[in-house]
Amino acid sequence: xxxxxxxxxxxxxxxxxxxxxxxxxxxxxxxxxxxxxxxxxxxxxxxxxxxxxxxxxxxxxxxxxxxxxxxxxxxxxxxxxxxxxxxx
Numbered sequence: 001x002x003x004x005x006x007x008x009x010x011x012x013x014x015x016x017x018x019x020x021x022x023x024x025x026x027x028x029x030x031x032x033x034x035x036x037x038x039x040x041x042x043x044x045x046x047x048x049x050x051x052x053x054x055x056x057x058x059x060x061x062x063x064x065x066x067x068x069x070x071x072x073x074x075x076x077x078x079x080x081x082x083x084x085x086x087x088x
Contacts, residue, residue: 016073018047019044032063032067034060035060046075048078051078064079
């Protein structure tokens with residue numbers, strides 16, 4: 001007996017909305033200790049995430065990109081965040 005999946009990959013009913021993707025991306029960024037709270041703003045259009053904001057380290061950028069790029073339904077990520085180190 002073979003099993004079949006009821007939802008096809010391209011089925012519109014299985015796709016997440018931009019609002020759902022944005023909410024999950026924001027939640028993941030908030031839970032990541034490597035990303036400063038409220039440092040990034042997330043915009044989503046047609047499954048493509050755009051990150052906007054200011055970070056202090058390139059490691060924070062890498063963590064943020066990893067957090068959002070693997071989300072279900074994401075078709076791409078545009079990183080428009082600026083790295084601006086704090087002065088001592």
